[in-house]
Amino acid sequence: MARISEEIAPRMTGLIITCDSQGKPNIAAFSFLMPVSFEPKYVAFSVSPRRKTFENLREVGEFVLAIPSREMINVVWACGTKSGREVDKFALLGLETEKAETVKPPVLRSMPVQLECKVELFKEFGDHWLVVGRVFKEHVSKLDFQPVLHYSKNVFSTVSERIIAE
Amino acid sequence: MARISEEIAPRMTGLIITCDSQGKPNIAAFSFLMPVSFEPKYVAFSVSPRRKTFENLREVGEFVLAIPSREMINVVWACGTKSGREVDKFALLGLETEKAETVKPPVLRSMPVQLECKVELFKEFGDHWLVVGRVFKEHVSKLDFQPVLHYSKNVFSTVSERIIAE
Numbered sequence: 001m002a003r004i005s006e007e008i009a010p011r012m013t014g015l016i017i018t019c020d021s022q023g024k025p026n027i028a029a030f031s032f033l034m035p036v037s038f039e040p041k042y043v044a045f046s047v048s049p050r051r052k053t054f055e056n057l058r059e060v061g062e063f064v065l066a067i068p069s070r071e072m073i074n075v076v077w078a079c080g081t082k083s084g085r086e087v088d089k090f091a092l093l094g095l096e097t098e099k100a101e102t103v104k105p106p107v108l109r110s111m112p113v114q115l116e117c118k119v120e121l122f123k124e125f126g127d128h129w130l131v132v133g134r135v136f137k138e139h140v141s142k143l144d145f146q147p148v149l150h151y152s153k154n155v156f157s158t159v160s161e162r163i164i165a166e
Numbered sequence: 167m168a169r170i171s172e173e174i175a176p177r178m179t180g181l182i183i184t185c186d187s188q189g190k191p192n193i194a195a196f197s198f199l200m201p202v203s204f205e206p207k208y209v210a211f212s213v214s215p216r217r218k219t220f221e222n223l224r225e226v227g228e229f230v231l232a233i234p235s236r237e238m239i240n241v242v243w244a245c246g247t248k249s250g251r252e253v254d255k256f257a258l259l260g261l262e263t264e265k266a267e268t269v270k271p272p273v274l275r276s277m278p279v280q281l282e283c284k285v286e287l288f289k290e291f292g293d294h295w296l297v298v299g300r301v302f303k304e305h306v307s308k309l310d311f312q313p314v315l316h317y318s319k320n321v322f323s324t325v326s327e328r329i330i331a332e
Contacts, residue, residue, distance in 0.1 A: 002306050004201040007279045008209070008233060009313070010325060011200065012174055034177065034200040035170040036212045037292025043174070044210060044296065046202045067174060077331035113173045125286065125298055126203025130210065132291055140168050147175070149315075154331040159176060159315060159323040165243030166320070 003152070005031075010149035010157050013076050016045065017064040017097075018056035019105040025097065027089050027108075028053045029080035031150035032128070033065070041135035043117060046128040052084040054129060061119035062103035063133060066111045070146035070158045077154055102136040112142040169318070171197075176315035176323050179242050182211065183230040183263075184222035185271040191263065193255050193274075194219045195246035197316035198294070199231070207301035209283060212294040218250040220295060227285035228269035229299060232277045236312035236324045243320055268302040278308040 005011075011031040019025045030053075033045035043065055047054050057063065068076050075093050082089055090097060097106035103116045117133030124130075149157045171177075177197040185191045196219075199211035209231055213220045223229065234242050241259050248255055256263060263272035269282045283299030290296075315323045 002279075002304070002309055004204055004207045004209070004301075006309050007281070007304070007306065008178055008180070008199070008201045010178070012177055014174070032200045032202060033174070034198045034210070034212065035174045036198060036296055037294040038170055040292045041170045042291040042294070043170070044200070044212070046200065046210070073329060073331050113168075115173070120291065121289070121296075123287070125208040126206045126300075128203040128208070130202055130287075130298060132296060134292075135170075138168070138173070140173065143168055143172050149325060151328065156329045156331055157325040157327070158329065160326045161323070162317065163239060163322045163324065164320055165239050165322055 005152045009151045013068060013148040013150045014045065015066040015068055015076065015079055016053055017066065017105045017108070018053050019060055020056050021059040023104060025090065025106050026052045026056055026084035027079050027095065028084065029076045036132060042132060043115060043135065044130060044132045046130050048128055057119060057122060057131060060104050061122065062105055063117050064100060064103065064105050064107050065115045065117060066108050067113040068148050069112055070148055073148050073156050076148050100137070107139060112145045114139040171318045175317045179234060179314040179316045180211065181232040181234055181242065181245055182219055183232065183271045183274070184219050185226055186222050187225040189270060191256065191272050192218045192222055192250035193245050193261065194250065195242045202298060208298060209281060209301065210296060210298045212296050214294055223285060223288060223297060226270050227288065228271060229283050230266060230269060230271050230273050231281045231283060232274050233279040234314050235278055236314055239314050239322050242314050273305060278311045280305040
């Protein structure tokens with residue numbers, strides 16, 4: 001039987017930054033994510049309850065969604081495999097942070113796209129929890145970049161040339 | 167100000183097949199979609215209330231998610247731009263259907279991946295409605311295919327070679 005991550009693949013990858021009630025931040029990689037609404041902007045992602053991100057969202061219902069570019073594939077992989085319970089991923093990966101404007105978790109320096117979000121839905125479906133967040137502030141420095149697309153485990157891809165449909 | 171569809175792009179494209187209370191089917195293209203859970207399998211997508219798919223889901227809370235391959239880009243584009251209110255897209259695009267096993271909307275013939283789903287959440291967020299469906303039956307004929315990735319309007323892409331992270 002195929003896994004759902006093989007059936008719907010590859011997927012856009014995002015980094016989700018959260019913090020616990022003490023303000024200690026965590027960063028992790030997700031590819032079960034999508035836009036939901038244009039105006040106001042909403043995004044959704046799905047998180048396993050085993051992840052530190054889940055724990056943090058229960059304490060502080062706010063997050064930053066950062067969209068990494070192709071050069072950051074190894075950062076994405078490290079963010080997806082190392083647990084924030086055991087290691088400070090920001091220090092390990094040399095990720096510098098800055099105070100966000102509308103949410104408690106920090107934003108990263110020099111990412112093409114970052115969205116500050118507050119959780120409006122946090123609900124269990126099967127082995128994951130669905131998170132829907134409303135975007136309160138966005139930081140966009142670049143839109144024309146090669147994204148990180150995820151298949152499963154350490155297998156990634158990026159895009160080919162653009163194709164115009166007729 | 168950038169659109170959310172430019173900020174999170176490109177996205178995996180899926181075709182959603184629904185039907186009204188009379189059983190009349192519709193097919194439409196979506197790229198605000200993602201997996202939610204592995205076991206049991208759940209998927210989510212986001213739909214504008216102006217679309218026929220929305221009307222159908224209010225009448226019959228079931229759908230089929232079909233994942234198209236790169237050769238179907240023009241079908242995807244037509245499914246995303248023509249309204250099922252005005253035209254029978256199945257006939258127009260030469261899409262043959264078969265009875266599904268667990269849901270009222272039909273499945274297509276010869277698609278690589280199709281998931282029969284029943285809606286468990288249907289909730290408004292901003293200008294769209296979030297739909298979460300549990301997968302009750304899956305049809306997988308092929309996993310190693312080039313998917314259709316969507317930017318916006320008629321701009322699509324597919325994937326480059328696979329990249330192994332370290």
